[in-house]
Amino acid sequence: MNKDCIIICESIYNGNTYKLAKAMAQTLGCEIISSAKALETDLSIYKVIGLGSGIYFGCHHHGIFEVIEKMDTSNQEVFVFSSRGNPFLGKYHEPIKKLLLQKGKTFICDFSVRGYDETGPFVIVGGGACGKPDETDLKKAQRFIKKTLPEYCVSDFYDLVKPKLPVKDGCVNTYTVKLNGSYILLKGDIVTINHSLCIGCGKCAAVCPLRLIEINNNKALTNRELDCTLCKLCIANCRERAIHLHYNWKNAINVARRHGKKYSLKQS
Numbered sequence: 001m002n003k004d005c006i007i008i009c010e011s012i013y014n015g016n017t018y019k020l021a022k023a024m025a026q027t028l029g030c031e032i033i034s035s036a037k038a039l040e041t042d043l044s045i046y047k048v049i050g051l052g053s054g055i056y057f058g059c060h061h062h063g064i065f066e067v068i069e070k071m072d073t074s075n076q077e078v079f080v081f082s083s084r085g086n087p088f089l090g091k092y093h094e095p096i097k098k099l100l101l102q103k104g105k106t107f108i109c110d111f112s113v114r115g116y117d118e119t120g121p122f123v124i125v126g127g128g129a130c131g132k133p134d135e136t137d138l139k140k141a142q143r144f145i146k147k148t149l150p151e152y153c154v155s156d157f158y159d160l161v162k163p164k165l166p167v168k169d170g171c172v173n174t175y176t177v178k179l180n181g182s183y184i185l186l187k188g189d190i191v192t193i194n195h196s197l198c199i200g201c202g203k204c205a206a207v208c209p210l211r212l213i214e215i216n217n218n219k220a221l222t223n224r225e226l227d228c229t230l231c232k233l234c235i236a237n238c239r240e241r242a243i244h245l246h247y248n249w250k251n252a253i254n255v256a257r258r259h260g261k262k263y264s265l266k267q268s
Helices: 018-026 062-070 094-102 120-125 133-146 203-207 249-259
Strands: 005-010 031-033 048-054 077-084 106-114 174-179 182-187 189-193 214-216 217-221 243-245
Touching: 005 018, 005 062, 018 031, 018 048, 018 077, 018 133, 031 120, 048 062, 062 094, 077 133, 077 174, 094 106, 182 217
Parallel strands: 005 031, 005 048, 048 077, 077 106
Antiparallel strands: 174 182, 182 189, 189 243, 214 217
């Protein structure tokens, strides 16, 4: 878990902004908390704080402003994000930027996309910006974080592995990567689990639809990674950000080939 960053989010309508917060948190490997919890948290320990909510009557949720009011005047980096019904962002972020500057914070950048809105005149047409934020928006949110805060993003140490071994059924390849005098143990290729981060909580094993992941000696492991459907549920549920998926077009096509005749998740 990234202890340098935290995201504070209020998403009380359709969960639009929380989707953005979740995509950003996965990229940073950090925690998401509500404004109420933030008021009970010592925020001075974080180097980077993300503040986001839907836009309500032209500005962020009041809870976000209460959090800023509580902040001390130490120099921290802050980014702001939102989802909105209006096609244009306009000056919606200006009040929160002004308050942050008054607190002596370093405002990095901001991000906003449209979110599904079924209030006011949008009720007549069944809602505005239906389906937003969509997958494209979530990927934009992740790119925003990678561009703005690259030094805080989750590292994929598998990129440092050379050479890589062939992937075979019934076994898992093991790699050791040396970085800054420390050794990082990686298990697997398509489903790569960083055993230096994994705490063996079992959440990845519990959510995997095909039960490909098991806990062995308090660490997650899979010997059937060629059967992985690339659904990414394991990644989404790993608080330690210890899992990465690696695949190319051949691996993606192989999913259909290996599972094409199945009619149930229970089939082995």
